[in-house]
Amino acid sequence: MDFLCSQEELISSYERCREIGIDPSITLPLVILNPEDLQKKIHKNKELIEAFHMSVEEDWVKGEYLFLLTDIEGYLLDVKCSTKEKKCIKDSGFEPGIFLREESCGTNAISMAMRLKRVVYVRPQEHYCDIFKKWHCIASPIIVENGEIVGYVDISTIDKKIADEVSMVIKLLAEKIATEYEKRIKEKGLNEIKIKLNDSQIKILALEAKGYRELDIAEVLGIEVVTVKYHKRKIVEKLGVKNIKEAVAKAIKLNLIDMD
CATH class of the missing domain: 1.10.10.10 (Winged helix-like DNA-binding domain superfamily/Winged helix DNA-binding domain)
Structure with a gap:
């Protein structure tokens, strides 16, 4: 599988987690937005969430794959998956508003993609905290035409290895979300100008x-x-x-x- 982290990259992340004081045995995210702040995040990222919904095919969410969307800071905005998987991740404390940076969840694919600014695959044993010890995760920055990163998308499975072809899917998905996002931002700008x-x-x-x-x-x-x-x-x-x-x-x- 491409996009695996090097030992040096993983060790650096583990050292940051230890310096922060993250307990490796945690089974729930440490940081989550309150309802009011979450609604502000959702409103601010409305176009990104819409682009995510348009880009993730319905057939994809019928199996064991989970699709996660975060904003530029690493806050979870939305999750698409099957009903069975949704119950599983809800039991793990995964709901919109959780913070996926190292200081909240330890080493994970989103936190590594944020730091490395590239597609990252993290296997269960490579996660720092127990919260992800059954998760296979591959994450990518969502990069728009001018090179700006507007969020991150993650494809994960629980207790099942990610198929090799998903490494290509994640790149295509991130590009599709970026295109849909820019389309919506342009439409929003046009509508605002028409009103003015x-x-x-x-x-x-x-x-x-x-x-x-x-x-x-x-x-x-x-x-x-x-x-x-x-x-x-x-x-x-x-x-x-x-x-x-x-x-x-x-x-x-x-x-x-x-x-x-």
């Missing part, structure tokens, strides 16, 4: 994109040139850009205006 701009301002943007001068825009829309200038200032302000050219470029990129 009124009909006249969108029309002015479209005419600016076609090279119309302010006088021509005023004539087409039946308004004063001073009104066109006012709207252009408001457009620049609302879109958070430096000038009307940048506003046009942003509107085209977001498909806010029709260039036909």
